[in-house]
Amino acid sequence: xxxxxxxxxxxxxxxxxxxxxxxxxxxxxxxxxxxxxxxxxxxxxxxxxxxxxxxxxxxxxxxxxxxxxxxxxxxxxxxxxxxxxxxxxxxxxxxxxxxxxxxxxxxxxxxxxxx
Numbered sequence: 001x002x003x004x005x006x007x008x009x010x011x012x013x014x015x016x017x018x019x020x021x022x023x024x025x026x027x028x029x030x031x032x033x034x035x036x037x038x039x040x041x042x043x044x045x046x047x048x049x050x051x052x053x054x055x056x057x058x059x060x061x062x063x064x065x066x067x068x069x070x071x072x073x074x075x076x077x078x079x080x081x082x083x084x085x086x087x088x089x090x091x092x093x094x095x096x097x098x099x100x101x102x103x104x105x106x107x108x109x110x111x112x113x114x115x
Contacts, residue, residue, distance in 0.1 A: 003034040003098045004106065013041035021046050021053035022064035033106065035097035043096060045103070047110055056093040065090060077107050 005013075009032050017023075017032055020042050031047040034040075035056055046053040052067040067090055075088030083095040085104060094100050 002039055004031075004102065005034070006031040013039070013044075015041075017041035017044035017046055017055075020044065020055040020064065022055070022066075023048060023053055031106075031110075033097055033103055035094060037096050043093075045092060045094075052087075052107075054092050056095075058093065058095065065092070072107070072111050077104050077111070079104065 007030075009029065013034060014029065014032065017034070018029065021044060023029060023046060028049040029046050030049065032041065033045040035043040035045070043056040043058070044054070051069045052065075052072060054065040054067070067087060071088055071090070075090075077085060077087050079100050080086035080091055083093055083100075085092045085094050085100055085107075087107070094103055097103065
């Protein structure tokens with residue numbers, strides 16, 4: 001799938017996502033879920049070595065969100081409303097990307113690796 005990348009992430013898409021999601025220098029990006037129709041990574045969920053970093057320009061939050069690994073490991077992941085995924089008290093807008101169930105299954109697989 002060109003919207004879900006693990007490992008070999010195209011450089012332009014990765015650089016856009018790192019900038020938009022506010023990834024600090026030295027934090028390793030392990031995977032990317034692209035929520036853009038143009039497939040440019042401007043709206044994305046990044047899996048890093050410290051947690052999830054999320055940006056979605058049409059979401060409910062104008063600033064990037066950070067979900068630490070501890071929260072990912074301890075909260076249920078589920079569909080919320082028409083376009084969102086809820087992880088505990090955090091809502092992730094997932095419009096424009098892969099089917100939400102694919103993203104939820106992916107996040108659950110990551111979470112299983114953290115436990």
